[in-house]
Amino acid sequence: GEDVEQSLFLSVREGDSSVINCTYTDSSSTYLYWYKQEPGAGLQLLTYIFSNMDMKQDQRLTVLLNKKDKHLSLRIADTQTGDSAIYFCAESASQGNLIFGKGTKLSVKP
């Protein structure tokens, strides 16, 4: 069935780049997404990428999609303490529902 996998934790130093990785199983997914959840808050859409794209850049965020390997990554340049949060990868599934990974907790050390 459909599944989205991502590592649970990532720790980086302030100013470094963060790379959060995700793998998915449904090769027919039309869209892939990255969401951010700050403590005590709901999920906020960061960005999404259409499946026929390889890369999407938005300010400090770069999304890379390797459709052959079903691998999605989110790179955050110049990571700040305010980027500390849980990041969820998701894929679009049948009927437009989303399948979410378990989330990667990013800790940024000063």
Next chain:
Amino acid sequence: DADVTQTPRNRITKTGKRIMLECSQTKGHDRMYWYRQDPGLGLRLIYYSFDVKDINKGEISDGYSVSRQAQAKFSLSLESAIPNQTALYFCATSERGGPYEQYFGPGTRLTVT
């Protein structure tokens, strides 16, 4: 004002009690969703509704029921709450067509004692 609101934000209830969580949206979206979030398990879909007359079970619907009272309102009920329903509950909305991005409410933290 927030586009997706949830009430209550926090609730403590006892085993066996009936409880309703409410969700309202001003985004004009047709689709609405209920998820629960547990540490280490991510988000799991409980129920979803594509319009007022179209309600579907998600991955973990047992022990829950829903009502779509209007396009803007979608409520989740626990008929007889049990402790393993202690979790963070999120409502979300999306448009009918792609890219299907979902917009989340702030969540309801439910504790069942």
